[in-house]
Amino acid sequence: MHYGGIYEDEIVGKAYDRRLMGRFVGYLRPYRWLVAVTLILLPPMAAARLAQPYLLKIAIDNHIVKGEMEGLPLLAGWFILLILAESLFTYAQVWLLQYVGQKVMFDLRLALFSHVQRMPASFFDRTPTGSLVTRLTSDVEVLGEMFAAGIITIVGDIMVLAGIIGIMLWMNLKLSLITFSVLPLLVWVAFTFRRRMREAFRQVRARLANLNAFLAESIGGMAVVQLFNRQAREREEFTRLNAAYRDANLPVISWDAALYALVETLSSIAVGIIVWYGGGEILQGALTFGALVAFIQYIEKFFSPIRDLSAKYSVMQGAMAALERIFNLLDNDHLPSSKESPLPSGEGGRRPGEGPIERIQFRDVWFAYSGDDYVLKGFDLTIRRGETVALVGETGGGKTTVTRLLSRLYDTQRGSISFDDTDIRDIPLKTLRARIGVVLQDPYLFTGSIEFNISLGDENARRRVEEAARIVGADRFIRQLPNSYREEVRERGVNLSAGERQLISFARAVAFDPEILVLDEATASIDTASERLIQEGLRGLMAGRTSLVVAHRLSTIQDADRIVVIHRGEKMEEGSHQELLAKRGLYYRLYQLQFRD
Amino acid sequence: MPGKDFDRAGSNGLQLDVPSHKQANGHTERTISELARLYSYMRSRRGTYLLGGLFLLGTNSCALLIPWLMKLAVEGLQFPLKAPHSPAYYALLIIAAALLQGTIRIFSRTTLLHAARRIEFQLREELYAKLLALDLPYFSRERTGDILSRFTNDLTNVRMLMGFGVLNVINTVIIYVAALFLMVRLSPSLTAFAIIPFPLMILIVKRLSASMFRRSKRAQEELARLSSHVEENVSAATVVRAYCREDAQIEEFREVNGRYLESNMGMARLRGWMIPVMASAGAFGTLIVLFLGGSRVIAGTLTLGDFVAFNGYLAMLIWPTIVMGWILNLMQRGAASMSRLNHVLDASGTVTDPAEPAPVERLRGEIEFRNLAFSYGEEPFLADISLAIRPGMKVGIAGPVGSGKSSLVRLIPRLYPVADGQIFLDGIDVNRIPLVTLRNAIGFVPQESFLFSRSIGDNIGYGKEGAGAGEIATAARLASLENDVHRFPDGYDTLVGERGVTLSGGQKQRAAIARALLKDPAILILDDPLSAVDARTEEEILGSLAGYYGDRTVLIVSHRLSALRECDLILVLEAGRVVEQGSHDDLLAMDGRYAATWREQQLRAEIETF
C-alpha cells in the first residue's frame, strides 16, 4: 500500500517533544485564563476535601469523647457546607477542564480542516480518504483523552510533589535521600518506556489510519466486491489490518501496566527500606518513633502524585503520537503554493486576472504527474475570447490534464499558461478559478438537496439554479422528483442515474456563469435527444463565451470554432472541422470510424 | 474519562466501596439490552475474565497486606523489647509483598485490557463481515463517514467499557465487599444507616445516566456527521477546488464541528455532576455515622475505638464510589455506542442467500423476466417487463437518461432486491440461486468504474483468484488497455490511487471492462461501457468483444446506437417500461423512437461532412 509514506515521523527525542508540547500549548493560549482558574480552584478543592476528616476529628475529640452533644449540629452544618463546596469546586473544575479541552479540540479540527482545504489536488491523489478522516477525528479524540485525564492538573501534581519533597528533606535529610534512592530507577524506566511507548503508539495511530483507509475504500467499492465474489479475500485483508492494529495496541497495554505496577511497587519498597533503616536508627536511639511514622505517611503522600503522573504518562505518550501526526499534516505544505495576495496592479491599473480575458495561451507546456513521465509534452494552444475550442483524441491522451492545468489544479513543470500575458501562477487562485466553470469528467455530487448540488451554496449561483437546470435539460427530470429541487441527493448521488448526475454537474457549471467554460466529456452519459436539447440550450450561453470542450463524440463538437487533436500529450492537428477532414489525418480517421454508416 | 488513573483502588491500602451491584441494576433497560451482545463476548472469554478477576483479588490482597505489615512493624518499633521480629524482617516482608503485588498487577491489567482489545478486534471483524453481507440499498442509505466513525470512535467507547470499565468494576466490588464485611462486623445497624444516602445517590445517578445515554448517543452521532463531512470534502477535493468552495466548506465544517463541541459540552456538564454526587454520598454517610455513632458512644453502646475504625472504613469507600460514577459514565457511553454498532450488526439486508438454494453449479446464460416490477421507494419504477433471453443472445438496451437501464441490469446479479417469480436464470428463480453461483456467472461492468487503490494488474485480476500475468495481459488486450499499461512506468504494477484517480476516464473504464472479461462469465453485462472512450478505441474494443462473446449471453447498455446495432435484440426503455423491442432492422422498420434516434445520430454525421 502506498499510503503512510508522506507521514513518516523521523524526528524523535526530547527536543522534539518540547517543540511538540510548545506548539500544543500555543493552542491553549486563548484559554489561558480558564486554565488559570482551573489551577486556582485546586487548592480550595483540596482544602474542602481535607477539612472534612479534620472536622470529624474535632467532633470526636471535643464532643463525642467528652460526651457533649452540644455544638455537634453546628459542626454538622459546617460539614454539609464543606461537602457542598467540594462538590461545587469539583464540578467547576471538571467542567472547565472539559471546556478547555473541547475548545482546543474544536480549534485543532478546524485548523486541520482548513489546512486540508489549502492542499493541492495532487495531495489527494496520494492520500487515502479514510486516513485523512482518521486524522481529523480519532487522532484529535486522543487529545480529548489527555484533557480528560487532567493533563492541565499535571502542574498541580508537580507542585504538590515539589512541596512534599521540600518538607521531607527538611524533616530528615538522610531518610529523604534514602527514600529518593528509588527515584533514579523510576526516571530511567520512564525514559526507556517513553521511547518504546511512543513508538508503539505511532504504530497504533498509523495502523488505525491504514485500517480506516482500507475500510473507506471497501465501503465505496462494496458493489464491486460483491459482484466479483471477493468477500472472503477482502475479509482476509481486513483481518490482517485489524490484527495488525490490535497487535500494535497490546504492547502499549503491557508497557503501561508495567509502569503502573512499578510505581506502585517502588512506593511500597520505599516504605520497606524506611522501616528497615529507620528501625535500626530507632533501636540505636538516633530517630524518634514519631518522626518515623510521620515519614512513612509522607512517603504515601509523596508517591500519590507520582502515581497520578504515571497514570497520565501513557495517555500523554498516546497524545504525543497523535499530535505528531496532526502537526505533520499541518506542516505538509511544501507543495506549490499559490499567491493568495494579489500582485500589485499592472499597467492600466488592472490587476492580473481581472477584466475580460482576450487570450488564453499554453506555451510549450510540459507536465508530469510524477517524476519525468511527461503526460503533456510541449503542448501549445491559444484560445481567443469567445472562441470554442474542442479537444479530441485518444483516451489517456492528456485532454483532462490540459483542463486541470488551466484551473491550476496542478502546476506545469515547464512552459507556461497565461491569460493575456499574465502567467496564471501570478493570478490569485480564487480569482483564477472563479473565472472558470468546469464540468468534470467524473461528476461528484454531495449529500444535500439538488438545489445545493447545483449552487454549492453560492449566493449568486443559487439565483440561477433553475435557469441552469433548464439550459442543460435537467429541469424536466428534477421536476418529476417528489420534492423537485429540494429532493435529497444521497452520498455521491447514488440515488440518481449516471446521466442525471452528469446533468446536475453540468447545471452547476452553468449556474456559476463563468467567463470560461470547460466541458470535460460533459455529455458522455447522456442520450442523443437530451444532448440535442443541451446543445440548443447552450448555444445562447456559449455565444461570446470562451469555451474548451473535451469530447469523444465528434457530433458534440460540431459547433466548435477550432478542433485540436491531442495524441499522447502532443498536439497533432489543429483546425476547423472541414480543414481537418481535408487533411486526412488523425481526425479524419476518427471521424470515419464514428460515422461509417 | 480519566482513563487509567482510576485503577488504583488497592494501592493506598484498604479502600472500600458500597454501591456497585445496586447500581448495576440501576441502569435503564435500554442499556442492558444494548449491552446484551457484549455479555456473550465476555462469556466466551469467561476464563480470561475469571483469571483477571483472580489476579485483581491477588493484587488487592497484597495491597491490604502491606498496611497490616506496616502496622506490625510500627508496633514492633514502638515497643522494641517486646517485638517478636526485627524491623528488617518486616521490611523484607513488605518488599516481598510489594514485588508480588506489582507482578500480579501487571498480569491483572494485561489480562483484562488485552481481552478488551481482543473483543474489539472480534467486534470489528464481525462488523466488517456484516458489511460484506449487506446489500446496495443499505450502502446507498448510509454515509461512508458515518460507518467509519462507528468502526473507530464507537468501537473505542465499547472497548473502554470492556477493559477499564470491567477492571474497575471488579476492583470496586472486591474493595466494597471487604469494607462492608469489616463494617458489618463492627456494627451492622450503623452500617445500615451509613449506606442510607447511597440509594438516594443511585436514584440521582440513574436520572443522570438516562440523559447521559441520550447525550452520548447524540455526541456520537455528531461525531459521525463530522466524519462524514470530512470524508465527503476529501472525496470532492477537485470539485471543491474548481468551484472555490474551500471557504464555504470550512464554514460548514465549523458548524458541524460546533455542534459536536456543543454535544460534548452537554456531556461534560453531566459528567461534571457525576463525581460530586458520588463523593457526597460518602460524605453524607459519614455525617450520619457521626451523629448516630457519636450518640451511641456517648450512650456507651459503642466503643470509641470501633467508632473511629468504622469511620475509617467508611472514608475508604469514598474513592471507589467516585470511581463508580466514572464507570457509570463509561457504561452509558459504551451502551450508546453499542447501540450504534448494533444498528449495523442487526441491519438486515434484503438481498440474502436463499434458504433453500436450488442445486445449480453453473449457469448457461438463459435469462427470463416475467412481469418484472421494481421500485426504489413507494412508487413502482420498472414495470411490466417480460422477456426471454436465450443463452448466447446479444441484447442491447437503449433509452433516455433515467429510463431505468441501469436499474434493470442491476437486478440480474441481485444488487437490488428482486421479488420472487420475476427473474429466472436457466429457468430458476434468481432468488433461489446461491449468490456466489449467481455472481460467478455474471461479468458486470458498472456504469461508473470503481477501481481499488491497488496495482492496475490486481484490479484487472480482481475477479479471479490467482489470475496469472498472461491472463491479465490478455484481458487488458481485449479491453484495449495494453498499450496504455505499457506506457506506465511500472506497467501492471502501477498503483492507481483511490477509486483509480490516477487514471484517465477511459483507462478506468477499460480496466473495469478487462476486469469483467477476465472472469470468463456466462453472462456479460456492460452498462454503458464505452462512454469514456474515443471512437477508435471503441471500434477496437467492440471488435475484440465480438470475438470474445462466443456463446455468452450479453446485455449491453449504450446511448450510442452504433454499439447496439449488431445485437440480436434491442430493448428501448422509457420511464421504466419497455417501449420498443426487436432487432435493429425491426426497430428501424417500426419507425419509432429508436429509428428517430438512429436517424438523428446519422444525420449529425452527415451535416458535418459538408
Ligand SMILES: Nc1ncnc2c1ncn2[C@@H]1O[C@H](COP(=O)(O)OP(=O)(O)OP(=O)(O)O)[C@@H](O)[C@H]1O
Ligand atoms: N492524477 C494523476 N496522477 C498520475 N497520472 C495521471 C493522473 N491523472 C491522469 N494521469 C495519467 O495521465 C495520462 C493522461 O490522462 P488524462 O486524464 O489527461 O487523459 P484524457 O485524455 O483525459 O483521457 P480520457 O479520454 O480517457 O479521459 C494518462 O496516462 C493517465 O494515466
Ligand SMILES: Nc1ncnc2c1ncn2[C@@H]1O[C@H](COP(=O)(O)OP(=O)(O)OP(=O)(O)O)[C@@H](O)[C@H]1O
Ligand atoms: N438507489 C436509488 N434510489 C432511488 N432512486 C434511484 C436509485 N437509483 C436510481 N434511481 C432513480 O431511478 C431512475 C432510473 O435510474 P437508472 O440509473 O436505472 O437510469 P438509467 O436508465 O441507467 O439512466 P442513465 O442513462 O443516466 O444511466 C432515475 O430516475 C433515478 O433517479
Ligand SMILES: [Mg+2]
Ligand atoms: Mg479525460
Ligand SMILES: [Mg+2]
Ligand atoms: Mg445508467
